[in-house]
Amino acid sequence: MSAPPTIYIISDSVGDSAAQMAAAAASQFSAGETNIQRLPKASNIDQIADFIQSHLAENGGEIVVFYTIADPRLRAQLHDYVEDKPVQAVDLIGPAIEAIAEVTGLKPKGKPGLIRRTDKDYFNRIDAMEYAVNHDDGRNPEELKDADIVLIGVSRTSKTPLSIYLASRGYKVANVPLAKGVTVPTQLFEIDPRRIFGLTSDPVLLSSIRFKRLGNAAEVAGSYANIDNVQEDLDEARMLMRRLGCIVIKTDKRAIEETAQEILRHYEHSFASGEHD
Amino acid sequence: MSAPPTIYIISDSVGDSAAQMAAAAASQFSAGETNIQRLPKASNIDQIADFIQSHLAENGGEIVVFYTIADPRLRAQLHDYVEDKPVQAVDLIGPAIEAIAEVTGLKPKGKPGLIRRTDKDYFNRIDAMEYAVNHDDGRNPEELKDADIVLIGVSRTSKTPLSIYLASRGYKVANVPLAKGVTVPTQLFEIDPRRIFGLTSDPVLLSSIRFKRLGNAAEVAGSYANIDNVQEDLDEARMLMRRLGCIVIKTDKRAIEETAQEILRHYEHSFASGEHD
Numbered sequence: 001m002s003a004p005p006t007i008y009i010i011s012d013s014v015g016d017s018a019a020q021m022a023a024a025a026a027s028q029f030s031a032g033e034t035n036i037q038r039l040p041k042a043s044n045i046d047q048i049a050d051f052i053q054s055h056l057a058e059n060g061g062e063i064v065v066f067y068t069i070a071d072p073r074l075r076a077q078l079h080d081y082v083e084d085k086p087v088q089a090v091d092l093i094g095p096a097i098e099a100i101a102e103v104t105g106l107k108p109k110g111k112p113g114l115i116r117r118t119d120k121d122y123f124n125r126i127d128a129m130e131y132a133v134n135h136d137d138g139r140n141p142e143e144l145k146d147a148d149i150v151l152i153g154v155s156r157t158s159k160t161p162l163s164i165y166l167a168s169r170g171y172k173v174a175n176v177p178l179a180k181g182v183t184v185p186t187q188l189f190e191i192d193p194r195r196i197f198g199l200t201s202d203p204v205l206l207s208s209i210r211f212k213r214l215g216n217a218a219e220v221a222g223s224y225a226n227i228d229n230v231q232e233d234l235d236e237a238r239m240l241m242r243r244l245g246c247i248v249i250k251t252d253k254r255a256i257e258e259t260a261q262e263i264l265r266h267y268e269h270s271f272a273s274g275e276h277d
Numbered sequence: 278m279s280a281p282p283t284i285y286i287i288s289d290s291v292g293d294s295a296a297q298m299a300a301a302a303a304s305q306f307s308a309g310e311t312n313i314q315r316l317p318k319a320s321n322i323d324q325i326a327d328f329i330q331s332h333l334a335e336n337g338g339e340i341v342v343f344y345t346i347a348d349p350r351l352r353a354q355l356h357d358y359v360e361d362k363p364v365q366a367v368d369l370i371g372p373a374i375e376a377i378a379e380v381t382g383l384k385p386k387g388k389p390g391l392i393r394r395t396d397k398d399y400f401n402r403i404d405a406m407e408y409a410v411n412h413d414d415g416r417n418p419e420e421l422k423d424a425d426i427v428l429i430g431v432s433r434t435s436k437t438p439l440s441i442y443l444a445s446r447g448y449k450v451a452n453v454p455l456a457k458g459v460t461v462p463t464q465l466f467e468i469d470p471r472r473i474f475g476l477t478s479d480p481v482l483l484s485s486i487r488f489k490r491l492g493n494a495a496e497v498a499g500s501y502a503n504i505d506n507v508q509e510d511l512d513e514a515r516m517l518m519r520r521l522g523c524i525v526i527k528t529d530k531r532a533i534e535e536t537a538q539e540i541l542r543h544y545e546h547s548f549a550s551g552e553h554d
Contacts, residue, residue, distance in 0.1 A: 005380050014534045017297045021345075024294045025373035028347055028385035040538055062380045066373060068298075070305055088376035092369065096302035096343060099365035103282050103339045108305035122532065129438045133413045161406045164441055256403065257291045261317055 006035040008055055010048055010067040010078065012112035015040045018068045018092055041112075042069065045077040052087065062086040068093040070112040124170045132167035135174035136160055141185030144174055149267060150191060151175040152184070152241070153199030154233040155224070156209045158251045158259065162199070165260050171267075178237040180229070188244065194270040197263050198241035201252040203230045283312040285332055287325055287344040287355065289389035292317045295345045295369055318389075319346065322354040329364065339363040345370040347389040401447045409444035412451035413437055418462030421451055426544060427468060428452040429461070429518070430476030431510040432501070433486045435528045435536065439476070442537050448544075455514040457506070465521065471547040474540050475518035478529040480507045 007022040009015045015038045026034040039051040055063055065087050069075040075094055082089040097108050134140055135147065137160070144150060148171045151159050159175040166173045176184060188196070210225035223229050241248050247266050251259050284299040286292045292315045303311040316328040332340055342364050346352040352371055359366040374385050411417055412424065414437070421427060425448045428436050436452040443450045453461060465473070487502035500506050518525050524543050528536050 005377065007377070013301075014532075014538050016534055017294070017301045020294045020297055021369065021373055024290075024345065025370055025377055028374050028387070029377055029381065029383050064376050064380050066376075068301065088379050090372045090376050092298065092373070093302055095367045096298055096369070097305050099341050099343075099367045100282065100284070100302055100306055102365050103341050104306065106306050110305070126435075126438045126533065129441045133410050133437050133441065136410045158403075160410050161403045164406045164410065164445070168441070168445060255291075255399065257293055261291050 005064055006037055006055075006059075008051070008063060008065045009036060009038045010042050010051065010065060010069065011038065011040055012042050012069045012071055012074060013040070015068065018066050021092055022066050042074070045074065045081060048074075048078055049081055052082065052085070056085065056087070062088060065089045066092050070097075070108075071110050072108070073110075121170055125168060128167040128170050128172050129164070131172040131174070132163045136163060138176045138185065140174075141176070141187050144176075144185065144187040144191060146172065147174040147191075147195065148172045148271075149174075149263065150188070150196045151199055151263075152178055152188070152196060152237070152244075152246070153201075153251075154178050154206070154230070154237050156206050156213070157199035157201045158256060159199060161256050162251075162260060162263075165256050166263070169260070169264075171264075178233070178240060180232045180236045184240065193245040194247075194266075196244055196246035197266070198237065198244070198246050198248040199251050199259075200234060200238065200241075200248055201250065203227060203234055205252050206230045206234070282341055283314055283332075283336075285328070285340060285342045286313060286315045287319050287328065287342060287346065288315065288317050289319050289346045289348055289351060290317070292345065295343050298369055299343050319351070322351065322358060325351075325355055326358055329359065329362070333362065333364070339365060342366045343369050347374075347385075348387050349385070350387075398447055402445060405444040405447050405449050406441070408449040408451070409440045413440060415453045415462065417451075418453070418464050421453075421462065421464040421468060423449065424451040424468075424472065425449045425548075426451075426540065427465070427473045428476055428540075429455055429465070429473060429514070429521075429523070430478075430528075431455050431483070431507070431514050433483050433490070434476035434478050435533060436476060438533050439528075439537060439540075442533050443540070446537070446541075448541075455510070455517060457509045457513045461517065470522040471524075471543075473521055473523035474543070475514065475521070475523050475525040476528050476536075477511060477515065477518075477525055478527065480504060480511055482529050483507045483511070 007026060009018045009022060011018055019036055022036055023034045042048050052065065065082065067078055067089065069078060075091065101108055135143065149166060151162055151173065153159050155177060163173040163175045176188060178184065204227065207225055207227040207230045214225055249259060249262055284303060286295045286299060288295055296313055299313055300311050319325050329342065342359065344355055344366065346355060352368065378385055412420065426443060428439055428450060430436050432454060440450040440452045453465060455461065481504065484502055484504040484507045491502055526536060526539055
């Protein structure tokens with residue numbers, strides 16, 4: 001199957017939401033990388049017209065343009081501008097804003113980029129990212145009590161990327177590695193077990209991932225990746241998880257986002273009323 | 278101004294793209310947190326009907342539903358289901374998929390969740406996150422040569438969150454702290470300077486952020502936050518950046534996403550043809 005076309009994104013903010021939606025839509029056509037070209041911080045129709053014209057010229061056919069523009073006037077101008085051109089233009093945010101306006105009766109502000117700047121969540125997310133980095137892999141165990149969520153698991157159960165992903169959603173996440181015969185920080189036993197999530201995975205899969213990671217060092221340090229050792233790591237981890245009374249989550253055959261979603265379902269059920277978004 | 282209503286998200290995948298778009302749209306109405314409720318992994322119309330019915334019942338008025346559903350049949354069923362109900366339903370991904378189909382002539386796969394699983398970018402992003410964590414704050418300087426991007430800057434210039442954000446886009450990012458009188462790793466001088474980005478900020482702002490971070494410890498360790506010391510840190514950093522010949526980026530008064538966008542503009546200009554998305 002051939003690759004999808006380049007997707008052109010026009011935003012009066014950064015264009016991240018549009019890029020994510022573009023990647024999601026493009027994934028319905030090809031497994032390859034999505035080629036995305038952005039015009040961020042668009043502030044007037046001339047800029048937008050230049051961007052579209054130059055890409056139309058280089059492309060020679062119809063092009064796909066996704067746009068997220070908060071200013072209703074600029075949004076309408078773009079809509080009018082592309083009407084008689086070979087452009088498939090999709091307004092990603094306009095209908096969403098109109099739906100909220102309809103239900104609330106409120107008038108939208110029409111100013112770009114509000115999501116990042118005014119959101120107190122923004123600063124929570126920044127803090128959470130720093131927290132995750134400083135509490136990765138068992139660092140600073142004396143501060144574990146401040147974490148919203150503590151992930152525990154043996155090597156290669158996705159602790160780090162999961163921590164970072166959850167941090168980018170605004171949660172303070174620490175992770176603690178488990179391995180046979182290695183003592184875990186005592187603070188782990190002082191935390192509400194509903195904040196702790198034990199990650200497990202399939203031993204065969206883990207063993208193969210560990211071998212891959214070792215590369216040339218596999219022969220020397222092979223015991224780390226050996227299936228029996230992986231199984232022993234997992235068994236001891238499972239015993240600790242039972243002792244802690246934490247929820248156990250399988251991470252194999254699932255994307256980080258899916259595992260995170262499951263963790264958050266449990267977490268929100270225990271602690272929060274709404275979402276952290 | 279009153280808070281926007283709860284936004285209900287229905288997705289046959291995880292719903293992250295929809296949640297991001299919902300937050301962007303809601304930010305046009307209120308500066309507060311957005312209340313988002315998700316139904317992820319929706320696989321049939323009965324599930325969707327239950328979710329909508331129960332929220333309609335508890336809400337007592339019209340509700341806002343955003344949906345990202347890859348399966349065209351399920352998408353059509355949802356569309357029909359809400360038609361005679363007090364629901365403002367917005368199809369976030371359907372028009373995007375149709376636009377690509379129109380331009381390419383290809384038939385969309387109609388299968389949910391393809392973006393995370395099949396994308397080789399997915400694994401790059403996971404690796405990049407681990408790389409960023411393991412190369413935060415000057416860790417493992419002997420591996421700096423493997424980085425796509427190296428961020429350098431004095432304390433509180435957003436090195437860590439910027440590294441994580443860029444990593445989540447798939448770039449391998451290391452960051453190295455600068456401070457007056459502290460020697461930087463020699464490897465910094467062996468890297469293509471176009472890969473290095475020097476972060477600076479306003480000294481008054483930095484000083485106030487540092488004071489805030491110190492909290493009760495401010496009196497004891499105040500020299501760290503003192504404006505003269507901050508200025509000296511910045512001066513020495515600026516000298517090093519000039520010596521390296523790297524691009525200097527101001528981080529104050531800008532969101533992480535905006536600074537990242539500027540860095541990527543330079544980076545892509547120097548090294549890449551397309552986007553990393």
